[in-house]
């Protein structure tokens with residue numbers, strides 16, 4: 001036997017090649033961690049090795065990862081997690097009594113009283129109960145059933161799980177899923193992976209990225225020619241566009257979903273990130289306020305996460321979804337599907353519990369918890385305002401108000417010569433722009449083309465997460481770059 005054959009190779013080469021691998025996986029794209037990020041990492045390495053650059057650090061404003069941008073974790077969360085991870089710390093007097101009570105409660109609910117044990121696949125029961133109580137309180141008393149709560153590995157996992165349930169068919173019977181453009185690329189990536197048809201509906205940039213039901217109707221009618229639309233995904237508050245939907249708009253969307261017989265997915269991971277005079281309305285609450293004609297028929301899955309809001313605990317991978325009006329037999333299939341992966345990480349589940357059940361006014365951690373939470377949210381509100389104000393002073397940059405979430409998605413006017421040069425280099429014009437910005441200023445953004453945008457328009461997405469003083473400097477440097485770039489290619 002030749003050595004090649006011993007190693008599992010035969011004369012035809014690898015079993016798994018670009019040609020033989022799953023073509024759906026090849027089609028997956030995820031701009032938030034695309035080639036710009038690869039280059040940013042390389043630049044960081046070069047800086048460390050002493051290379052001379054026009055900047056001294058690389059600022060990664062490409063991803064909504066608050067703690068990577070210097071945000072401090074909430075003390076109460078970390079204390080309880082520390083106690084759960086290492087219960088010997090219960091003897092330590094530096095931990096407030098309420099953190100110990102929380103940790104004991106969670107540990108008692110864990111197998112072997114350890115967070116190292118698997119939990120039930122749907123999640124630890126007392127945490128699901130806490131989530132249901134949180135939703136009831138958030139939604140002014142609309143009931144929530146813990147049986148409808150699934151704890152998940154971040155919101156991403158739950159979103160993909162629901163899409164998996166929805167996708168099927170072949171040719172013209174393939175499942176179509178409506179997603180906003182611009183969109184958060186998890187959706188396009190998951191749809192490509194699952195072999196579903198992506199149905200684009202465009203948000204209205206001229207009206208603060210609002211959603212117009214007429215546009216939904218256009219998109220669904222066109223899509224019916226080549227697939228079976230089954231699902232409508234909404235991100236509210238929006239990523240990358242930062243809009244917050246009005247109650248009226250949510251009502252219109254729910255009515256549309258019922259009329260068109262669509263499953264609704266409401267991605268509400270930014271529910272606390274609402275600035276100025278905007279208010280967050282959950283789809284669940286509005287659905288129930290519309291009466292039984294809707295609340296007992298429209299199928300809805302809504303998602304939340306520990307990664308966003310004031311928590312920024314992305315690495316713990318905590319999240320939950322609530323499912324409403326799911327066919328009981330499908331719900332059994334959902335439970336079966338999540339059980340294949342055993343359970344979501346227990347630290348993430350515990351964190352989710354602390355988010356939905358924070359310290360109460362009579363508990364020792366309450367004051368510091370509220371202070372830390374408020375500081376993060378008020379800083380974000382200030383940064384949202386600052387971003388809009390500074391960008392709108394630059395000729396060639398137009399920025400909608402950041403009403404919510406943690407991103408800005410300004411429109412940039414690019415000179416024709418820059419567009420031609422990008423074509424020559426076989427990259428999207430806004431990728432060309434962002435790459436130049438990275439090379440010249442060390443600032444890493446994501447080109448608008450990674451999220452989808454109307455043909456002929458160009459954007460970038462930037463997080464508003466850097467600390468205020470740093471953000472001001474970043475905004476100024478982007479503004480100066482834009483003026484320079486425009487001059488160079490005019």
Ligand SMILES: Cc1ncc(COP(=O)(O)O)c(C=O)c1O
Pocket residue numbers: 064153154155156157184186235239267269304305306307314317318319
């Ligand atoms: C709209 C939206 N949904 C879901 C997610 C995924 O979050 P998680 O970390 O909970 O998986 C993100 C992350 O940025 C997001 O912006």
